Amino acid sequence: MRRPPGVPDHPYARSAMSDAEIRDDRAAGRLEAFAGDELAGHIQYFVLEAPRRALVPVHTIVEPAHEGKGVAGSLARELYGIAAREGVVVAPLCPYVVKWAERHPEEAPAADPELLRAAKDWLIAHPEGF
Numbered sequence: 001m002r003r004p005p006g007v008p009d010h011p012y013a014r015s016a017m018s019d020a021e022i023r024d025d026r027a028a029g030r031l032e033a034f035a036g037d038e039l040a041g042h043i044q045y046f047v048l049e050a051p052r053r054a055l056v057p058v059h060t061i062v063e064p065a066h067e068g069k070g071v072a073g074s075l076a077r078e079l080y081g082i083a084a085r086e087g088v089v090v091a092p093l094c095p096y097v098v099k100w101a102e103r104h105p106e107e108a109p110a111a112d113p114e115l116l117r118a119a120k121d122w123l124i125a126h127p128e129g130f
Helices: 071-084 095-103 113-125
Strands: 012-014 019-025 031-037 037-046 056-062
Touching: 012 095, 012 113, 031 071, 037 113, 056 071, 056 095, 056 113, 071 095
Parallel strands: none
Antiparallel strands: 012 019, 019 031, 031 037, 037 056
């Protein structure tokens, strides 16, 4: 998977689309976009371990002052970039990330239906924090 020109590698990537700095807070399960010192948006996710390791985005939130600036798309792109660098897949449950992936199949390989079922089952069993 190729990164867009001018976008450095993670953990602190600067997005060409929204000029946001993106940080992965793995312990909190949040991929966060900052415009300066201000939180512009985030993707809440968890790491599924079985049947196959995957990053599972559940919610995408963009702060009202940053809507329409490409923040959500930059977050989705970076989540798939992280997954590619880690050699894992993304199993999107977040409706925004699902639609983004459909529009960017070259960057966002489709998740296996069995993996999506496992992610949904995990979320049902662990609703806290989501």
